[in-house]
Amino acid sequence: MSEFTLRLRRYDPQSGEPPYWESHTIELEPHRSVLEGILQARGRFDGSIGIRCSCRSAICGSCGVRINGQPGLACHTHLDEALERSSDGMISVEPMGNMPVIRDLIVDMDAVHWKKIQAVTPWLLAREPVPEREYLVDREAMVDVTQSMACIQCGACVSDCLAMEVDPDFIGPAALAKSYRFVGDPRDSEHTERLTALSEDPHGLYTCTHCFKCVDACPKGVNPMGQIMRLRRIAGSDHHIEDRNNGYRHEHAFVDNVRRNGLLHEADLLPDSYGGKFNPRAVPELIASMPVALRGLLRGKITLRKALTHPHKASKELRAIFERIESKPERYELNLYVSGTDEDNEPNEPAPAEAIA
Amino acid sequence: MPEHDVLIIGAGLAGQRAALAAAREGVSVGIISKVHPVRSHSVAAAGGINAAISVADDWRSHAYDTVKGSDFLGDQDAIEVMCSEAPGEVMHLEHIGVTFHRNDAGELDLRAFGGASMNRTAYVADITGQAILHVLYEQLMKHSSSVERFEEWFVTSLIIDDDGGCAGVIARDIRTGRMETFAAKNVILASGGAGQCFKPTTNALICTADGITQAYRAGAPLMDMEMIQYHPTTLAENGFLITEGARGEGAHLLNSEGERFMSKMAPNKMELASRDVVSRAEQIEINEGRGVGPDGRGIYLDITVVPRKRTLEALREIVNIGKDFAGVDITREPIVIQPGQHYIMGGVKTDKDGRTPIAGLYAAGEVACVSVHGGNRLGANSLLDTLIFGRRAGEHAAARARSLAMPSVSEAQLRRDAEMIEQIIARPRAGRRISEIKEELGTTMNQHVAVFRDEQGLTAAREVVVRLKEEAATAYVDDRGTVFNQDVLGAIELGYMLDAAETMVVAALERKESRGAQFRTDFPERNDAEWLKHININCGEDGEPKVSYSPVTITQWQPEERKY
Ligand SMILES: Cc1cc2nc3c(=O)[nH]c(=O)nc-3n(C[C@H](O)[C@H](O)[C@H](O)COP(=O)(O)OP(=O)(O)OC[C@H]3O[C@@H](n4cnc5c(N)ncnc54)[C@H](O)[C@@H]3O)c2cc1C
Ligand code: SF4
Ligand code: SF4
Ligand code: FES
Numbered sequence: 001m002s003e004f005t006l007r008l009r010r011y012d013p014q015s016g017e018p019p020y021w022e023s024h025t026i027e028l029e030p031h032r033s034v035l036e037g038i039l040q041a042r043g044r045f046d047g048s049i050g051i052r053c054s055c056r057s058a059i060c061g062s063c064g065v066r067i068n069g070q071p072g073l074a075c076h077t078h079l080d081e082a083l084e085r086s087s088d089g090m091i092s093v094e095p096m097g098n099m100p101v102i103r104d105l106i107v108d109m110d111a112v113h114w115k116k117i118q119a120v121t122p123w124l125l126a127r128e129p130v131p132e133r134e135y136l137v138d139r140e141a142m143v144d145v146t147q148s149m150a151c152i153q154c155g156a157c158v159s160d161c162l163a164m165e166v167d168p169d170f171i172g173p174a175a176l177a178k179s180y181r182f183v184g185d186p187r188d189s190e191h192t193e194r195l196t197a198l199s200e201d202p203h204g205l206y207t208c209t210h211c212f213k214c215v216d217a218c219p220k221g222v223n224p225m226g227q228i229m230r231l232r233r234i235a236g237s238d239h240h241i242e243d244r245n246n247g248y249r250h251e252h253a254f255v256d257n258v259r260r261n262g263l264l265h266e267a268d269l270l271p272d273s274y275g276g277k278f279n280p281r282a283v284p285e286l287i288a289s290m291p292v293a294l295r296g297l298l299r300g301k302i303t304l305r306k307a308l309t310h311p312h313k314a315s316k317e318l319r320a321i322f323e324r325i326e327s328k329p330e331r332y333e334l335n336l337y338v339s340g341t342d343e344d345n346e347p348n349e350p351a352p353a354e355a356i357a
Numbered sequence: 358m359p360e361h362d363v364l365i366i367g368a369g370l371a372g373q374r375a376a377l378a379a380a381r382e383g384v385s386v387g388i389i390s391k392v393h394p395v396r397s398h399s400v401a402a403a404g405g406i407n408a409a410i411s412v413a414d415d416w417r418s419h420a421y422d423t424v425k426g427s428d429f430l431g432d433q434d435a436i437e438v439m440c441s442e443a444p445g446e447v448m449h450l451e452h453i454g455v456t457f458h459r460n461d462a463g464e465l466d467l468r469a470f471g472g473a474s475m476n477r478t479a480y481v482a483d484i485t486g487q488a489i490l491h492v493l494y495e496q497l498m499k500h501s502s503s504v505e506r507f508e509e510w511f512v513t514s515l516i517i518d519d520d521g522g523c524a525g526v527i528a529r530d531i532r533t534g535r536m537e538t539f540a541a542k543n544v545i546l547a548s549g550g551a552g553q554c555f556k557p558t559t560n561a562l563i564c565t566a567d568g569i570t571q572a573y574r575a576g577a578p579l580m581d582m583e584m585i586q587y588h589p590t591t592l593a594e595n596g597f598l599i600t601e602g603a604r605g606e607g608a609h610l611l612n613s614e615g616e617r618f619m620s621k622m623a624p625n626k627m628e629l630a631s632r633d634v635v636s637r638a639e640q641i642e643i644n645e646g647r648g649v650g651p652d653g654r655g656i657y658l659d660i661t662v663v664p665r666k667r668t669l670e671a672l673r674e675i676v677n678i679g680k681d682f683a684g685v686d687i688t689r690e691p692i693v694i695q696p697g698q699h700y701i702m703g704g705v706k707t708d709k710d711g712r713t714p715i716a717g718l719y720a721a722g723e724v725a726c727v728s729v730h731g732g733n734r735l736g737a738n739s740l741l742d743t744l745i746f747g748r749r750a751g752e753h754a755a756a757r758a759r760s761l762a763m764p765s766v767s768e769a770q771l772r773r774d775a776e777m778i779e780q781i782i783a784r785p786r787a788g789r790r791i792s793e794i795k796e797e798l799g800t801t802m803n804q805h806v807a808v809f810r811d812e813q814g815l816t817a818a819r820e821v822v823v824r825l826k827e828e829a830a831t832a833y834v835d836d837r838g839t840v841f842n843q844d845v846l847g848a849i850e851l852g853y854m855l856d857a858a859e860t861m862v863v864a865a866l867e868r869k870e871s872r873g874a875q876f877r878t879d880f881p882e883r884n885d886a887e888w889l890k891h892i893n894i895n896c897g898e899d900g901e902p903k904v905s906y907s908p909v910t911i912t913q914w915q916p917e918e919r920k921y
Contacts, residue, residue: 012838014838014839014840042792043790043791043793044792047790047835047836048835048836048837048842050841052392053562054392054396054398054562055396055398055561056595056597058677058681059400059401059484059487059674060392060397060401060561061395061396061400062393076681078681102532102840102841103841104841106841109393110508122495122498123453123454123495124454126452126453126454130452132448133448133464134448134464136462136463137463138459139460139463142457142458142459143458143482145456146458146482146488149481149484149488149491150484150487152487153395153491185454185456187454
């Protein structure tokens with residue numbers, strides 16, 4: 001048993017008082033969860049501490065909170081781990097961000113999270129005709145969508161999504177991961193329609209800024225940002241959706257730019273995204289970006305020589321990588337459930353009895 | 358006052374399935390849940406769902422395995438319904454979007470499970486319950502115009518009208534504390550199990566016997582309450598479940614001598630015998646000093662014999678549970694487990710359409726006892742039970758609603774429940790804390806109403822429960838507010854658990870034989886001559902449990918000795 005000090009963010013909407021911090025000292029083994037710590041405080045000292053919880057084992061998605069500023073599940077964070085991340089020797093627990101607080105650690109998920117889920121047509125639009133038995137589909141395809149199916153709708157990714165902080169209308173990581181669950185599902189009949197809606201939405205697929213926050217936050221390895229990147233790839237490369245947010249062309253310009261230069265040549269990226277320097281559509285965008293470019297020049301972050309010429313060229317190795325990938329008939333996506341090596345397919349040697357006894 | 362043709366209490370698999378089935382019939386439907394539907398305990402179901410869908414299989418074989426698993430206490434007419442309708446139900450789930458694992462031909466893959474004579478468990482990795490629950494919730498969102506959802510509302514009691522029929526419920530909006538009377542032509546209880554009466558348990562914190570006790574207090578009989586399943590593979594410290602899917606994939610159980618001790622009790626099925634058999638075998642090893650772990654109270658579950666790639670793909674969740682909650686990489690070393698409380702076979706007595714003896718009151722899922730599980734539930738039969746009987750209850754209630762007028766209900770009961778809550782809040786800080794009483798209940802039940810039982814232990818448990826009931830009446834709460842007052846709900850739940858626990862103990866004392874999950878060391882044999890019958894418990898006028906019996910329905914399979 002060790003002692004831990006929990007600093008809990010409390011808020012009672014009926015009191016008229018602003019939120020405040022309250023500390024409790026609890027006793028538990030270090031590998032027990034922060035949730036167990038909070039429940040001990042609730043059971044022993046103050047039954048009014050508000051937190052949603054049910055399963056205690058990271059499957060029901062109730063107990064999303066911020067621990068020492070990091071979003072995650074209270075039941076999925078060990079006390080000792082939480083303490084390591086603390087700067088003041090206390091474990092601070094506060095409600096998730098980007099959602100209004102109802103009371104103590106309880107936020108209004110309906111107002112934000114579920115509203116966004118509802119917006120992506122979150123049900124299968126099944127291919128016709130419906131077969132008598134099961135749809136025959138690829139084994140890998142089902143394992144693949146299982147990664148997004150594993151989302152427990154806890155909201156941890158929504159809590160700290162940078163794009164959502166700036167644009168509260170951004171559809172967000174969880175809802176986009178949910179979309180992938182249908183776009184990746186061969187039984188769904190409206191992939192193109194779904195992708196078009198997400199691509200055309202000014203708060204949709206292309207609003208994500210690749211900040212990785214949702215990847216770190218997710219307790220279930222759903223990798224929402226990864227799902228977003230896959231949606232973009234499928235929208236652009238497979239369905240050729242040229243959206244008005246210019247996401248598709250930007251993505252292509254990005255890849256071509258790297259293929260040509262071996263690394264990202266930023267000065268070309270913007271005009272390329274709009275069809276090249278001489279494309280009339282690129283002109284207003286170029287003018288709009290002039291102040292940024294000028295500031296870069298003035299501060300020495302870019303030089304004129306670098307901006308106008310292409311000193312760097314793609315190496316042979318890099319070109320080989322592109323060729324190799326692009327010549328593959330099938331595309332394999334990295335996936336949590338599709339993992340392990342072929343040796344892993346061999347049965348393990350049974351452990352000798354004396355070793356375990 | 359909200360009015361519905363069919364009002365469903367609980368939004369786990371049974372409740373959501375009932376709601377969708379009733380809505381399909383075109384009647385007005387409401388569904389109430391004390392947690393957001395996807396937080397319901399069904400989300401934790403890991404291993405899978407049984408159905409004889411393989412062309413080589415036959416539902417009769419599934420039915421026979423279920424009857425045998427139940428130790429011949431299951432009602433065979435209900436079991437025939439469940440098993441014959443199972444393939445259609447699983448196909449329905451597949452069609453609405455459940456991402457079932459496939460074989461190389463693209464068909465549903467089937468894994469082995471305990472007590473089954475062939476592979477017939479369909480699954481989604483080891484998140485089967487979650488996948489099905491989330492897909493049903495997708496359907497509820499799709500049909501939101503025909504199913505009204507009341508999420509985070511807590512039902513406090515059932516309304517019984519002067520004719521003795523159920524006419525609605527009283528519920529409290531957890532977010533605001535507002536109480537409301539819900540009138541309904543039919544109420545379907547789908548409010549889940551009672552695992553929190555035990556500590557440790559695999560069940561979630563919300564499994565507090567609410568529906569069981571609400572029905573009991575309203576006059577409905579409870580059946581098979583002595584049949585409490587101890588799952589063979591749970592973590593000692595916190596009760597977390599390691600799915601039977603692990604043994605289905607080939608994992609071994611080993612004692613301190615490294616011996617696969619199941620060979621002694623189930624030479625054919627080994628680790629995949631029925632759960633009651635495996636839990637008992639483990640407990641014997643532990644009691645006879647061949648246990649493992651720090652205090653010798655555990656058994657090794659060795660998953661390393663399963664190919665690592667397969668484990669990572671199909672048992673992902675328990676790889677995580679091992680890593681996060683026990684610090685063990687299950688793909689590389691064995692993990693220490695023990696039998697732990699998992700499921701209650703008993704519940705509110707119903708017929709094949711989910712009807713209870715109270716007109717207008719239905720029950721389905723873990724809260725109900727049809728009884729398809731009898732003395733022992735087979736793994737992966739519970740999800741099936743929730744879906745089949747949830748659907749049937751929904752359909753039957755919808756049909757019944759057509760010929761009925763909306764009952765008129767007064768606000769009297771609402772006032773009574775509101776007062777009850779005010780009284781709890783006003784209690785002086787003199788008695789015991791809710792959490793203490795709950796803890797004592799859990800450890801007592803786990804000590805005396807577990808794998809092995811006897812008269813002495815059960816009598817002691819009964820005395821404790823009766824005393825705790827008195828203490829609970831004065832236990833105090835800290836929270837005096839109305840917004841998300843979880844404290845006061847905890848006090849109400851404690852009352853539900855104590856009543857339910859009392860019926861379990863009374864039934865276990867009553868059954869003087871050993872069958873299924875009930876093993877009496879003072880009556881170690883099964884005794885068909887006297888005890889091939891269900892024990893029913895009603896709440897008497899004086900509030901005391903009253904025992905009666907009902908026959909077991911036998912159709913094709915006569916009781917025989919059970920061997921695995
Ligand atoms: C860890 C674990 C793994 C399992 N794995 C499997 C498996 O692989 N296969 C299998 O077949 N079975 C499995 N089971 C068993 C199975 O999951 C459950 O028996 C089943 O899900 C119960 O479903 P249900 O719909 O009856 O109730 P639940 O899912 O428990 O739902 C109960 C609902 O009632 C609501 N409720 C309760 N009280 C109130 C109230 N007072 N007011 C309002 N609403 C209320 C709750 O909010 C909830 O929505 C497992 C169980 C556990 C614990
Ligand atoms: S990567 Fe994108 S979706 Fe994820 S948190 Fe950052 S901005 Fe949000
Ligand atoms: S993607 Fe991960 S973090 Fe986001 S809601 Fe789902 S489980 Fe939670
Ligand atoms: S309590 Fe269920 S996810 Fe934490």
